[in-house]
Amino acid sequence: MRLVRTVSELQTLADRERAAGRRIALVPTMGALHAGHLSLVEAARARADLVWLSVFVNPTQFDEPADLAAYPEVLEEDLAACRAAGVDLVFAPAAAEMYPDGAQTWVEVTDLTAPLCGASRPGHFRGVTTVVAKLLLAAKPHVAVFGEKDFQQLAVIRRMVQDLHFDVEIAAAPIAREPDGLALSSRNRNLREDARSQATALAAALGAAERAVAAGERRSAALLHLVTTELSKAPDAAIDYAELRDPDSLETAPPVLAGPTLLALAVTFPAARGERVRLIDNRVLRPLPRSR
Amino acid sequence: MRLVRTVSELQTLADRERAAGRRIALVPTMGALHAGHLSLVEAARARADLVWLSVFVNPTQFDEPADLAAYPEVLEEDLAACRAAGVDLVFAPAAAEMYPDGAQTWVEVTDLTAPLCGASRPGHFRGVTTVVAKLLLAAKPHVAVFGEKDFQQLAVIRRMVQDLHFDVEIAAAPIAREPDGLALSSRNRNLREDARSQATALAAALGAAERAVAAGERRSAALLHLVTTELSKAPDAAIDYAELRDPDSLETAPPVLAGPTLLALAVTFPAARGERVRLIDNRVLRPLPRSR
Numbered sequence: 001m002r003l004v005r006t007v008s009e010l011q012t013l014a015d016r017e018r019a020a021g022r023r024i025a026l027v028p029t030m031g032a033l034h035a036g037h038l039s040l041v042e043a044a045r046a047r048a049d050l051v052w053l054s055v056f057v058n059p060t061q062f063d064e065p066a067d068l069a070a071y072p073e074v075l076e077e078d079l080a081a082c083r084a085a086g087v088d089l090v091f092a093p094a095a096a097e098m099y100p101d102g103a104q105t106w107v108e109v110t111d112l113t114a115p116l117c118g119a120s121r122p123g124h125f126r127g128v129t130t131v132v133a134k135l136l137l138a139a140k141p142h143v144a145v146f147g148e149k150d151f152q153q154l155a156v157i158r159r160m161v162q163d164l165h166f167d168v169e170i171a172a173a174p175i176a177r178e179p180d181g182l183a184l185s186s187r188n189r190n191l192r193e194d195a196r197s198q199a200t201a202l203a204a205a206l207g208a209a210e211r212a213v214a215a216g217e218r219r220s221a222a223l224l225h226l227v228t229t230e231l232s233k234a235p236d237a238a239i240d241y242a243e244l245r246d247p248d249s250l251e252t253a254p255p256v257l258a259g260p261t262l263l264a265l266a267v268t269f270p271a272a273r274g275e276r277v278r279l280i281d282n283r284v285l286r287p288l289p290r291s292r
Numbered sequence: 293m294r295l296v297r298t299v300s301e302l303q304t305l306a307d308r309e310r311a312a313g314r315r316i317a318l319v320p321t322m323g324a325l326h327a328g329h330l331s332l333v334e335a336a337r338a339r340a341d342l343v344w345l346s347v348f349v350n351p352t353q354f355d356e357p358a359d360l361a362a363y364p365e366v367l368e369e370d371l372a373a374c375r376a377a378g379v380d381l382v383f384a385p386a387a388a389e390m391y392p393d394g395a396q397t398w399v400e401v402t403d404l405t406a407p408l409c410g411a412s413r414p415g416h417f418r419g420v421t422t423v424v425a426k427l428l429l430a431a432k433p434h435v436a437v438f439g440e441k442d443f444q445q446l447a448v449i450r451r452m453v454q455d456l457h458f459d460v461e462i463a464a465a466p467i468a469r470e471p472d473g474l475a476l477s478s479r480n481r482n483l484r485e486d487a488r489s490q491a492t493a494l495a496a497a498l499g500a501a502e503r504a505v506a507a508g509e510r511r512s513a514a515l516l517h518l519v520t521t522e523l524s525k526a527p528d529a530a531i532d533y534a535e536l537r538d539p540d541s542l543e544t545a546p547p548v549l550a551g552p553t554l555l556a557l558a559v560t561f562p563a564a565r566g567e568r569v570r571l572i573d574n575r576v577l578r579p580l581p582r583s584r
Contacts, residue, residue, distance in 0.1 A: 099455075104403050104404065105400070105421070105451060107456070108400065137457045159396065160397045163426075164397055164422075165299045165303075167429065
């Protein structure tokens with residue numbers, strides 16, 4: 001497995017592999033790899049000859065300095081996990097490599113970044129789209145794989161790729177979960193010990209909404225009431241948002257759901273140290289066809 | 293010569309040429325081609341095996357709807373000029389091809405776009421960087437050629453390419469001029485007949501400043517006084533800006549020039565019809581070494 005630190009080396013390798021007719025899949029990560037990332041690696045392997053994984057804790061997508069400071073950085077562990085998973089190349093640039101001296105160029109998606117995490121975390125998505133644009137231009141992959149846990153991020157990146165004409169396929173991988181339902185996240189390890197069990201409330205709330213929809217419920221207010229009731233069972237949870245939105249436009253869902261609808265949650269919990277830990281989770285609800 | 297209308301066809305051709313080891317040079321234009329553009333074609337040919345030229349009047353870089361409406365569109369003439377100049381491929385997409393339905397992604401360079409044309413034309417450079425990013429991703433060139441007449445645009449594009457890690461060389465071609473010194477521009481044809489001769493005032497002002505610097509002048513205020521005096525000889529000219537700036541950072545030059553300094557002019561003149569015509573021109577002044 002090759003470790004690459006510079007953009008120019010990566011571009012040279014990408015040109016060589018492309019010229020040889022080999023298909024490259026990129027898995028962009030911020031490191032602190034867990035089984036969720038490894039499921040992205042598997043999805044990447046199914047779509048390409050080579051799996052390249054980037055590890056870069058992108059400073060510009062953190063709206064809170066404390067959140068950036070608390071983000072785990074464990075490159076040696078990550079490299080071992082990549083080796084074990086058969087990753088072909090890890091790209092782990094320094095911040096000064098990705099953001100050259102005097103850097104002042106931003107890539108921004110407007111409407112899709114306004115609600116949900118965009119409303120809670122000003123500037124977050126501008127940082128995401130800027131760094132993903134840089135990574136796609138640096139690695140020149142045929143396909144890039146992102147997780148559905150960051151549903152809004154996936155929608156925003158798809159929009160950016162389409163609008164700017166990046167010649168790359170964006171593939172989505174389903175949310176990987178712990179046995180008790182908690183969505184895998186690098187942030188989970190920052191939870192205060194007694195908050196870890198409370199954090200299953202997100203998956204429980206999604207499941208409750210899904211069951212209600214399967215039983216015929218299609219009223220937004222009733223579903224959101226169910227969700228907040230479920231989340232309130234976790235005594236230390238604080239809801240950042242719990243919303244029903246159109247899965248494509250991310251516009252607010254109508255009072256009575258008419259088709260597939262995103263249920264998106266962001267909830268904070270006490271941290272082992274420092275600021276609270278913010279977890280997100282989501283599910284697309286599929287209401288039954290209306291009876292006539 | 294091939295005429296291409298869609299991004300996907302262009303990308304397929306680019307992949308094929310790159311795989312065959314041929315080097316592609318892109319000349320992005322807004323059409324209404326003149327000898328200045330053809331000098332860019334020559335510069336492109338010197339740097340690549342294939343010269344591709346794009347013709348796209350980019351709506352998002354016009355801050356004034358009237359300016360967009362008045363911009364000449366003469367594709368048949370442009371295609372004939374490209375054929376005569378030995379251009380290999382013309383990319384002439386519709387607006388809906390470059391900006392797909394629902395497009396909402398912007399590429400923006402901040403500091404370098406604040407002064408000069410950025411101050412006069414809000415949003416202009418955001419439109420330029422966005423469309424150039426799209427064109428580079430669509431045509432996948434090894435090199436792209438821009439004219440030095442749009443000095444600030446060239447600086448902004450170089451910055452964007454460096455910051456986002458576009459794997460493309462940006463080449464600059466010197467300003468092409470009429471025999472009387474007027475810098476070639478598609479806008480020249482919109483000048484009111486009696487304003488055409490007055491428009492030589494820009495080149496005359498640059499020449500006067502250059503001669504003064506060659507004679508030892510290095511005081512900014514004296515040089516700008518000379519420039520405005522020269523421009524005031526054109527009775528219908530209205531100065532938008534006349535400024536001395538650092539050629540790299542575009543920061544305002546010091547009161548006494550210490551090294552190479554950009555003299556940048558934007559001046560409006562009466563139009564044959566409709567709004568006034570805004571012309572730009574520039575020169576890098578090179579003060580003599582200080583005597584000790």
